[in-house]
Amino acid sequence: MSPAISAxxxxxxxxxxxxxxxxxxxxxxxFAPGYLSDAREMDSRYAATARNELASETARSRSISQMxxxxxxxxxxxxxxxxxxxxxxxxxxxxxxxxxxGVLLLRGIGLGWVAALCAALIASxxxxxxxxxxxxxxxxxxxxxxxxATFCLLADSGGPVLVMALLLAARDFKFLDQALRKAWxxxxxxxxxxxxxxAWRLLVAHLVPALAPQFGALASLSIVTALSALVPVEVxxxxxxxxxxxxxxxxxxxxxVLLAVMILMAIAVTCTGIxxxxxxxxxxx
Amino acid sequence: MKLRRPVLWAxxxxxxxxxxxxxxxxxxxxxxxxxxxxxxxxxxxxAGTDALGRDRMVRVAAAFLLSLAxxxxxxxxTTAAAAGIGTIAAFGRAAMGWTxxxxxxxxxxxxxxxxxxxVRSALPLTTSPAHSAxxxxxxxxxxxxxxxxxxxxxxxxxxxxxxWMLYAxxxxxxxxxxxRHVVPNLFPLLLPQFLVSVPAFVMAEANLGALGLGVGEPLxxxxxxxxxxxxxxxxxxxxxVYFPVILLVVVLILLEGVAAEA
Numbered sequence: 001m002s003p004a005i006s007a008x009x010x011x012x013x014x015x016x017x018x019x020x021x022x023x024x025x026x027x028x029x030x031f032a033p034g035y036l037s038d039a040r041e042m043d044s045r046y047a048a049t050a051r052n053e054l055a056s057e058t059a060r061s062r063s064i065s066q067m068x069x070x071x072x073x074x075x076x077x078x079x080x081x082x083x084x085x086x087x088x089x090x091x092x093x094x095x096x097x098x099x100x101x102g103v104l105l106l107r108g109i110g111l112g113w114v115a116a117l118c119a120a121l122i123a124s125x126x127x128x129x130x131x132x133x134x135x136x137x138x139x140x141x142x143x144x145x146x147x148x149a150t151f152c153l154l155a156d157s158g159g160p161v162l163v164m165a166l167l168l169a170a171r172d173f174k175f176l177d178q179a180l181r182k183a184w185x186x187x188x189x190x191x192x193x194x195x196x197x198x199a200w201r202l203l204v205a206h207l208v209p210a211l212a213p214q215f216g217a218l219a220s221l222s223i224v225t226a227l228s229a230l231v232p233v234e235v236x237x238x239x240x241x242x243x244x245x246x247x248x249x250x251x252x253x254x255x256x257v258l259l260a261v262m263i264l265m266a267i268a269v270t271c272t273g274i275x276x277x278x279x280x281x282x283x284x285x
Numbered sequence: 286m287k288l289r290r291p292v293l294w295a296x297x298x299x300x301x302x303x304x305x306x307x308x309x310x311x312x313x314x315x316x317x318x319x320x321x322x323x324x325x326x327x328x329x330x331x332a333g334t335d336a337l338g339r340d341r342m343v344r345v346a347a348a349f350l351l352s353l354a355x356x357x358x359x360x361x362x363t364t365a366a367a368a369g370i371g372t373i374a375a376f377g378r379a380a381m382g383w384t385x386x387x388x389x390x391x392x393x394x395x396x397x398x399x400x401x402x403x404v405r406s407a408l409p410l411t412t413s414p415a416h417s418a419x420x421x422x423x424x425x426x427x428x429x430x431x432x433x434x435x436x437x438x439x440x441x442x443x444x445x446x447x448x449w450m451l452y453a454x455x456x457x458x459x460x461x462x463x464x465r466h467v468v469p470n471l472f473p474l475l476l477p478q479f480l481v482s483v484p485a486f487v488m489a490e491a492n493l494g495a496l497g498l499g500v501g502e503p504l505x506x507x508x509x510x511x512x513x514x515x516x517x518x519x520x521x522x523x524x525x526v527y528f529p530v531i532l533l534v535v536v537l538i539l540l541e542g543v544a545a546e547a
């Protein structure tokens with residue numbers, strides 16, 4: 001397939017997935033048993049007229065076609081709809097937080113990858129898999145992100161970047177160690193090492209280019225893992241990012257905000273996932 | 286026998302210990318000892334009490350069993366759904382396979398935590414604790430199948446193109462018979478999917494609960510106990526609040542170990 005057709009197919013798939021995400025999320029929310037209930041309707045501080053207005057607002061949003069139309073309309077206008085909780089365009093809320101989350105993700109993923117790669121390189125050069133490398137990774141993977149973040153916060157050592165990096169490093173180390181260990185056993189590399197060629201030269205000239213597709217796929221997976229860890233990390237460290245915004249929206253049933261954040265996440269994941277496949281198509285073309 | 290493996294023995298031992306704790310006379314996860322709030326370990330409360338005077342050991346035992354049972358049930362539902370959808374997609378028309386995989390892509394494009402939060406936040410405001418637990422694991426089961434379905438689809442497609450299957454289909458094997466032969470052949474693929482999902486669901490429940498979106502009080506859950514860590518004065522008063530977290534990590538390591546052995 002030519003690169004142009006590949007790019008078009010990639011774009012088409014991204015658009016189709018995003019539209020399906022909008023449709024699916026809206027249907028999911030609309031048919032959730034508590035969608036038509038609003039916490040404010042139970043609040044006695046609201047006057048009867050205000051509660052009636054809330055009830056009629058809920059009644060207006062019963063139709064799925066209207067809901068999907070409003071959501072797509074919001075995306076076309078660029079304001080992503082209006083927040084139920086703050087009564088401001090969702091774009092204003094997201095715009096202020098997207099950079100904070102972006103920087104946190106970039107630093108966390110970068111640090112995690114460097115740590116995982118260094119550890120995997122050192123560990124894979126040994127003949128046998130050492131349990132000393134595996135134990136920390138296994139234990140870190142067994143600690144829920146929220147607990148890890150709380151421990152770091154209580155110990156006053158490390159911030160959100162470190163938690164994100166530790167989580168990703170533990171996850172990626174296992175894959176990288178396995179991939180590198182297998183690669184070092186390739187006959188041509190064994191022969192080269194027996195001839196006395198230094199490991200780092202083999203690494204740069206043979207190993208990294210050969211494992212590049214696997215590294216790319218793992219990088220895409222890291223982004224998905226990091227996005228899922230974003231919520232507990234930002235909530236516990238009180239980082240004003242998208243994760244905290246989504247959590248606040250979930251607690252206050254601010255579904256337009258939650259929907260907009262989720263669609264943004266879906267776009268990010270789809271672009272990275274399909275981007276990895278596209279890179280492969282490009283290379284083979 | 287697989288039970289000989291130390292990981293499974295340790296897990297079985299923990300389950301039996303938890304059942305034994307819950308069977309002790311007077312053991313109740315909701316009973317409050319108002320005179321001993323945030324107490325340290327004692328003969329009456331071996332792991333101390335929480336801020337409401339509830340026995341931490343009993344609550345941890347109940348949370349462990351509830352979480353494990355919920356995760357196993359959710360995992361079974363997910364694996365069964367993945368087996369059904371993956372097999373039908375592989376043996377159906379090409380368009381059906383393509384559409385199913387696109388549907389899986391849509392689910393996989395949504396980070397779990399956000400999807401769980403969205404579904405959880407749209408649930409009724411007056412949910413009982415038992416219902417909230419059921420809903421949490423049901424939501425996990427409903428959202429966990431696409432990754433497994435993809436794996437099953439690949440396995441079933443390979444089976445579909447295998448020589449014996451082509452021969453059987455050429456000889457007029459009916460759809461029901463095909464399924465009868467395909468599903469046992471997919472077991473080696475389904476068992477790891479099931480075992481991997483269990484710790485993933487336990488972890489997801491713990492993370493959701495830690496954010497205040499999991500199982501409702503007074504029903505004990507790992508997530509609810511992690512939520513306790515957000516209370517700094519509690520942490521200053523007793524170190525026993527870390528007990529559930531340590532046990533959770535041990536349980537998750539054991540569950541990962543079981544999955545790895547399979």
